[in-house]
Amino acid sequence: MNRVVGILLLIMGLSIIGEPAFSYELHQYERYRRERTDDEALVINRAPTVQGLTGGLMFTNSAYTKRAGHVALGVAVIGENSDIPDYSIVQAIGTFTMGITNSIELGGRAKVITANLGSAATQEQGLGDTEIALKWRIRSQSSGKTIPAIALGIGWMFPTGDGAKGFDEVQKNGLKFMVMASSEARVLDDSFVGVYFEGQAVLIDQITRSNIASQEMYGVVNAGLLFPISEDNEVQFMLEYNQVFSKNFITLGEGNYTAIGPALRYVNRYFNFAFGGQFVNKETAGYDDTMRYFLAMSLNF
Numbered sequence: 001m002n003r004v005v006g007i008l009l010l011i012m013g014l015s016i017i018g019e020p021a022f023s024y025e026l027h028q029y030e031r032y033r034r035e036r037t038d039d040e041a042l043v044i045n046r047a048p049t050v051q052g053l054t055g056g057l058m059f060t061n062s063a064y065t066k067r068a069g070h071v072a073l074g075v076a077v078i079g080e081n082s083d084i085p086d087y088s089i090v091q092a093i094g095t096f097t098m099g100i101t102n103s104i105e106l107g108g109r110a111k112v113i114t115a116n117l118g119s120a121a122t123q124e125q126g127l128g129d130t131e132i133a134l135k136w137r138i139r140s141q142s143s144g145k146t147i148p149a150i151a152l153g154i155g156w157m158f159p160t161g162d163g164a165k166g167f168d169e170v171q172k173n174g175l176k177f178m179v180m181a182s183s184e185a186r187v188l189d190d191s192f193v194g195v196y197f198e199g200q201a202v203l204i205d206q207i208t209r210s211n212i213a214s215q216e217m218y219g220v221v222n223a224g225l226l227f228p229i230s231e232d233n234e235v236q237f238m239l240e241y242n243q244v245f246s247k248n249f250i251t252l253g254e255g256n257y258t259a260i261g262p263a264l265r266y267v268n269r270y271f272n273f274a275f276g277g278q279f280v281n282k283e284t285a286g287y288d289d290t291m292r293y294f295l296a297m298s299l300n301f
Contacts, residue, residue: 043184043192044233047265047272047298050076052095052107053135053153056182056196057240058263058274058294060222063151063182063196065137066099073097074272074298080280082253084288086118089253091128095298103137110160113167113252126162128252129169131155133176146185148195153178157204169251174204191233194226218247218256238263238276255284259292272298 046064049055052074056062066072074095081088090113097107111128133155141149155176161168177200184194200220224240242259249255263276275295282289 043194045267045269045272045300047267047274047296048072048074048095048097048107050074050078050093050095050109050294050296051133051155052097052109052131053133054097054105054107056194056198057222057224057226057238058276058296059242060196060224060240061135061153061178061180061198062194063137063139063141063149063180065103065105065135065151066097068099068101070099071097071301072298073301074296076294076296078292078294080253080290080292082288082290085286087253088116090114091252103140105135106132107135108132113161113165115165115167115252124165124167126165126167127160128167129161129174130158131176132158133178135178135180141183146183148181148183151178151180151182153180167252170204172205174202177201177203190231191228196222196224196226198222216247216249219245221245234267236265236267238265238274240278242278250284250287253287253290255282255287257282257284261292263294270300272296272300 046054046056046062049057049059049061051059051061053061054064054066076093076095078091078093091111093109093111095107095109097105099105108131110130112125113128114123114125116123133153135151135153137149137151139150141147155178157170157174157176159168159170159172178198180198182194182196184192186192202218202220204216221243222240224238227237229235229237239262240260244254245256247256257280259278259280261276261278263274265272265274278292280290280292
């Protein structure tokens with residue numbers, strides 16, 4: 001009997017001594033897990049951009065990635081009207097985003113384009129180019145700190161666009177090299193502010209215009225802010241800046257430009273809906289400034 005009591009007392013003593021160590025290890029593991037997966041509890045849901053990678057904003061990819069095995073499917077419509085030259089373009093975009101690991105994701109997009117040159121009689125419709133991209137988050141944003149997460153990305157552009165209608169940007173293939181930095185800082189106890197930046201170098205292997213084949217290389221800068229405007233953080237305001245520079249060829253009415261615009265987003269854990277507009281300052285001779293409108297939605301699985 002005394003031996004049994006002694007064994008029980010020994011077990012109780014070891015459990016009391018070991019409990020703090022076990023609790024500490026559990027706390028460290030939970031902290032590590034949150035940092036590596038970039039917990040979305042406060043942000044609710046990082047919706048994909050129209051580029052097919054985790055946002056961010058409407059156009060600006062973030063440095064965050066989807067968790068392993070999670071998938072997002074999205075659709076978006078972007079419309080633009082121009083007076084000089086006289087044309088309108090509507091792009092219907094479908095995207096997918098999939099977490100490969102907790103720090104690597106795969107994304108892609110395909111699009112259908114409708115365009116007309118001044119009248120319904122000139123309306124054309126066809127496929128645009130297809131893109132596949134891979135993002136690797138090389139640095140996570142530590143919990144409670146504002147030092148940004150950082151990610152690198154590479155994208156491939158495939159010539160699926162209808163060249164006879166001018167809906168293609170690439171003749172063979174294209175590459176995108178991306179650098180992304182993002183920080184989502186807690187404000188008070190239950191809100192946050194998101195800051196996002198993305199830089200791209202785009203290389204088109206071969207583009208043909210006026211029967212002259214040549215390479216094209218240009219830069220893209222996307223950046224912006226996100227503010228929740230409801231107590232539950234589900235209604236969010238976005239302000240975004242976009243720039244394309246050093247682009248020599250006009251594709252789908254786009255050459256060099258700068259754009260800025262607001263947007264609103266409703267988001268919950270599984271669904272996202274956003275709409276907004278952009279003021280587009282065209283920097284190409286012969287092109288007037290335009291307005292661009294967009295809406296997007298996505299589902300998480």
